[in-house]
Amino acid sequence: xxxxxxxxxxxxxxxxxxxxxxxxxxxxxxxxxxxxxxxxxxxxxxxxxxxxxxxxxxxxxxxxxxxxxxxxxxxx
Amino acid sequence: xxxxxxxxxxxxxxxxxxxxxxxxxxxxxxxxxxxxxxxxxxxxxxxxxxxxxxxxxxxxxxxxxxxxxxxxxxxxxxxxxxxxxxxxxxxxxxxxxxxxxxxxxxxxxxxxxxxxxxxxxxxxxxxxxxxxxxxxxxxxxxxxxxxxxxxxxxxxxxxxxxxxxxxxxxxxxxxxxxxxxxxxxxxxxxxxxxxxxxxxxxxxxxxxxxxxxxxxxxxxxxxxxxxxxxxxxxxxxxxxxxxxxxxxxxxxxxxxxxxxxxxxxxxxxxxxxxxxxxxxxxxxxxxxxxxxxxxxxxxxxxxxxxxxxxxxxxxxxxxxxxxxxxxxxxxxxxxxxxxxxxxxxxxxxxxxxxxxxxxxxxxxxxxxxxxxxxxxxxxxxxxxxxxxxxxxxxxxxxxxxxxxxxxxxxxxxxxxxxxxxxxxxxxxxxxxxxxxxxxxxxxxxxxxxxxxxxxxxxxxxxxxxxxxxxxx
Numbered sequence: 001x002x003x004x005x006x007x008x009x010x011x012x013x014x015x016x017x018x019x020x021x022x023x024x025x026x027x028x029x030x031x032x033x034x035x036x037x038x039x040x041x042x043x044x045x046x047x048x049x050x051x052x053x054x055x056x057x058x059x060x061x062x063x064x065x066x067x068x069x070x071x072x073x074x075x076x
Numbered sequence: 077x078x079x080x081x082x083x084x085x086x087x088x089x090x091x092x093x094x095x096x097x098x099x100x101x102x103x104x105x106x107x108x109x110x111x112x113x114x115x116x117x118x119x120x121x122x123x124x125x126x127x128x129x130x131x132x133x134x135x136x137x138x139x140x141x142x143x144x145x146x147x148x149x150x151x152x153x154x155x156x157x158x159x160x161x162x163x164x165x166x167x168x169x170x171x172x173x174x175x176x177x178x179x180x181x182x183x184x185x186x187x188x189x190x191x192x193x194x195x196x197x198x199x200x201x202x203x204x205x206x207x208x209x210x211x212x213x214x215x216x217x218x219x220x221x222x223x224x225x226x227x228x229x230x231x232x233x234x235x236x237x238x239x240x241x242x243x244x245x246x247x248x249x250x251x252x253x254x255x256x257x258x259x260x261x262x263x264x265x266x267x268x269x270x271x272x273x274x275x276x277x278x279x280x281x282x283x284x285x286x287x288x289x290x291x292x293x294x295x296x297x298x299x300x301x302x303x304x305x306x307x308x309x310x311x312x313x314x315x316x317x318x319x320x321x322x323x324x325x326x327x328x329x330x331x332x333x334x335x336x337x338x339x340x341x342x343x344x345x346x347x348x349x350x351x352x353x354x355x356x357x358x359x360x361x362x363x364x365x366x367x368x369x370x371x372x373x374x375x376x377x378x379x380x381x382x383x384x385x386x387x388x389x390x391x392x393x394x395x396x397x398x399x400x401x402x403x404x405x406x407x408x409x410x411x412x413x414x415x416x417x418x419x420x421x422x423x424x425x426x427x428x429x430x431x432x433x434x435x436x437x438x439x440x441x442x443x444x445x446x447x448x449x450x451x452x453x454x455x456x457x458x459x460x461x462x463x464x465x466x467x468x469x470x471x472x473x474x475x476x477x478x479x480x481x482x483x484x485x486x487x488x489x490x491x492x493x494x495x496x497x498x499x500x501x502x503x504x505x506x507x508x509x510x511x512x513x514x515x516x517x518x519x520x521x522x523x524x525x526x527x528x529x530x531x532x533x534x535x536x537x538x539x540x541x542x543x544x545x546x547x548x
Contacts, residue, residue: 021280021322021486022280022319022320022321022322022481023322023481023484023485023486024486038320038478038481038482041320042314042318042320045320046314046318049186049188049318050186055181056181056183056188056279056319057179057180057181058179058180058183058188058189058191058192058193058278058279058319059178059179059279060178060179060192060193060210060278061278061279061323061324062279062280062323062324062486063188063189063278063279063280063281063319066181
C-alpha cells in the first residue's frame with residue numbers, strides 16, 4: 001500500500017496536468033509497480049484522499065483527482 | 077423471503093424533526109403572490125409562466141415570496157437566492173450565454189460524488205448565488221417514501237439551501253439545487269445521522285441504482301426489485317462514493333419486461349425480471365374478456381367507447397411473434413416463440429400472468445446522452461436465477477468491472493467499449509457463448525467472428541489448394 005501511495009504522489013507531483021483521471025493514476029503506478037492491480041490502487045488513492053493529500057475534482061459527469069496544493073485545489 | 081434491512085430502520089416523524097412551524101410554511105396569501113414582483117427585472121422569465129404548462133418560474137416565485145416572509149435567522153443562506161437565480165437566468169437569456177461555472181473541488185469529506193459544484197460568474201451582481209451547489213440524495217427504493225420523510229428533507233433544504241428541489245432527477249435522485257460550500261457538511265451530517273439518508277452518485281461513480289415499484293405493488297414483478305436495488309446499493313458503497321471508473325455506470329432494475337424504469341434504455345447494466353416457463357392462462361377469464369365481463373387493460377382506456385373487445389384484433393394479431401391462436405374456444409400460446417413483449421398480459425391481466433419460474437435477464441450497454449444518439453442495451457444473459465444475496469449477479473457485475481475500467485478510455489461508457497471491442501469480447505469477458513439472436517442478419521453482423529480453434533483446419537488451410545477446387 002505504501003509503495004503504491006508513493007507512486008501516486010510522485011505521479012501527481014510530476015504530471016503535466018494538475019487534474020487527472022483514475023486511469024492515468026493506474027497507468028503511472030503500473031509503470032513503477034507492474035503487478036499492481038486496480039483495486040489496491042484505488043484503496044491507496046482513497047487513503048490519500050482521506051489523508052487530505054489528494055483531492056477529488058468533479059465536473060458532475062466525471063471525476064478527476066488532483067494533488068492538494070497544486071493547481072486549483074480550493075473552493076473558489 | 078422477507079426483507080431484512082442491513083441496519084435498524086428509523087421511523088421518521090415530522091412533528092419531532094420539523095424545523096418550521098405551520099405558520100412559517102404558509103406565510104403568504106394568494107393576493108400577495110399575485111402582487112409579487114422579483115427584485116430583478118425578468119421579462120423573459122415572466123413570459124415562461126404563460127401558456128398551458130406548469131412553469132418552474134411560477135414555483136420559483138412562490139419560493140421567493142416564502143423566503144421574503146421568513147425571519148432572518150430561519151435561513152442559513154441568503155433569502156434572495158431564488159430571486160438572484162431568476163435574475164441571472166434573465167441575463168443569460170439576454171446575452172445568449174450561461175453565467176454558471178460548473179464543477180470543482182466541493183464535496184463532503186471522503187465522498188467523490190453526490191455534490192456537484194456550481195458557481196456564478198456574476199457574483200457581484202448576484203451575491204446570493206455566488207455558490208450554487210447541487211446535492212443529490214439517494215432516493216428510497218422505487219421513490220417509495222412517506223410524507224414525513226419528504227417534509228423533513230424539504231425543511232432541511234429550506235433551512236440550509238435555497239429551498240429549490242427537483243423531484244426527481246433522471247437517475248432518480250432527489251435533487252437539491254443551490255447551496256453554499258459551508259452548508260454541505262452540516263446537510264450531509266443531518267441526512268446521514270438524523271434522516272438515515274445517503275447521498276446519491278455523480279461523477280465517475282456507480283450512479284444511484286434505481287428500481288421500479290416491483291413486488292411492493294405490482295403483480296407482474298418477476299423479481300424483488302427493491303430488495304435487489306437495496307442489496308447492490310449497500311454492497312457497492314465504495315463504487316458509489318469513491319470514483320475510479322472511466323465514466324458513469326448505471327444499474328437499473330425492472331421487475332418485468334414492461335420496463336417501468338426503462339432500464340433497457342438508460343443503464344449500462346439493465347436487470348429485467350422475466351420467466352422461463354409458460355405464461356399462465358386462466359381460460360375462464362379469457363372467455364370473460366371475450367364476453368365483455370372484464371374490461372381490457374384493467375379498464376385503463378375506459379374513458380372512450382372502443383366497441384366490443386376483439387381478442388383477435390386486440391391481442392392475437394398484435395403479438396409480435398404471432399405465437400398465439402384460438403383453438404376450440406381456448407387461447408393457445410407457443411411459449412417457445414414468446415419474446416416477453418407483455419402486450420397480451422397487459423391487455424388481459426386477469427386471464428394471463430407471467431410464469432412462475434422467474435429470474436432476471438441481464439442487458440449491457442445502454443446510454444441516454446443529451447447530445448449524442450440514445451443506445452439501447454444488448455440482451456446478453458437471457459435468464460439468471462435472482463435470489464438474495466445475489467452472489468451470481470455480483471459475479472457478473474465484477475467481471476464487467478474488471479474489463480471496462482481496465483480497457484475503457486476516459487469518458488467511455490460500457491456501451492461504447494462494447495461497440496469498439498465487439499460483442500465477442502464482451503462474451504469472452506463474461507465466459508458465455510454467443511446466441512443466434514445476437515446476430516441481426518446472417519453474414520453481415522460485424523460483432524461475431526470465428527475463432528481459429530472453432531474452424532476445422534484452423535487458418536493453416538492452403539488457399540491455392542482450395543481455389544483449385546472452388547474457382548470462384
